[in-house]
Amino acid sequence: MKCHEFQDLIGSYLQETIEEPRRELFEEHFFQCRKCFLGLKINETLQNKGVRILLEEKPRLFSFRILRPVLAMAGLFLVILTSALLLRHDRRTDRLRELAVFDLPLYHQGEMRGGAESNARLEAEFTRAMRSFQDRDFRAALQILEQPEFRAAAYPKYDFFRAISLLGNGEAEKAAGILDRIIGSMDPAYFDEALYYKGFALLRQDRQLQARAQFAKLAGMLSPMSGKARVMVRKIDEL
Numbered sequence: 001m002k003c004h005e006f007q008d009l010i011g012s013y014l015q016e017t018i019e020e021p022r023r024e025l026f027e028e029h030f031f032q033c034r035k036c037f038l039g040l041k042i043n044e045t046l047q048n049k050g051v052r053i054l055l056e057e058k059p060r061l062f063s064f065r066i067l068r069p070v071l072a073m074a075g076l077f078l079v080i081l082t083s084a085l086l087l088r089h090d091r092r093t094d095r096l097r098e099l100a101v102f103d104l105p106l107y108h109q110g111e112m113r114g115g116a117e118s119n120a121r122l123e124a125e126f127t128r129a130m131r132s133f134q135d136r137d138f139r140a141a142l143q144i145l146e147q148p149e150f151r152a153a154a155y156p157k158y159d160f161f162r163a164i165s166l167l168g169n170g171e172a173e174k175a176a177g178i179l180d181r182i183i184g185s186m187d188p189a190y191f192d193e194a195l196y197y198k199g200f201a202l203l204r205q206d207r208q209l210q211a212r213a214q215f216a217k218l219a220g221m222l223s224p225m226s227g228k229a230r231v232m233v234r235k236i237d238e239l
């Protein structure tokens with residue numbers, strides 16, 4: 001797709017009247033062309049003004065059900081019930097774990113979203129890290145991306161892919177912290193994707209309700225990620 005075609009389609013895309021085959025080409029161009037990416041982002045931001053992004057989550061309240069002494073007498077019943085519940089819990093945990101497996105975010109060699117980084121050595125290292133990343137070898141990617149120079153660069157691209165690598169490596173809490181910073185900075189380059197993957201960080205912390213709320217928020221936004229977010233809301237509801 002050419003830039004001028006893209007520009008002509010922005011309106012129908014945001015109104016969701018675009019036809020399916022063109023929508024795919026449109027989204028492909030969106031991730032490949034920085035100029036059009038930012039063009040769409042500005043339109044989107046104007047239309048999304050009403051959507052508030054909440055970063056802080058309220059502390060969770062637990063309610064504990066206290067077993068009455070009467071129940072204690074029905075010992076056998078309780079044992080059966082408990083094992084049934086445990087079994088159900090196991091199955092649910094398995095499904096939750098399945099759900100927490102995520103598709104890798106789009107990455108293009110020499111990724112330009114968020115602008116160019118002038119440090120050529122870091123860029124070369126980053127490209128090397130991304131090779132491991134795309135093989136889902138997150139540990140190897142992190143060995144590179146966790147170097148102090150990458151942290152010090154505080155560059156959205158490095159931060160974003162470090163966060164996703166952490167997520168893949170089972171460090172959901174650290175990942176969530178970085179994603180929150182990207183979301184908070186409202187940097188359009190990785191904003192939507194940070195919202196999306198924050199949902200996975202929550203899932204991996206067994207915070208199913210918050211994860212659902214996170215995906216629902218993105219699903220309600222005008223974003224190329226909203227379709228994927230809607231799918232996640234549905235899958236969580238089906239758990």
Ligand SMILES: [Zn+2]
Pocket residue numbers: 002003004006029033034035036037
């Ligand atoms: Zn373009």
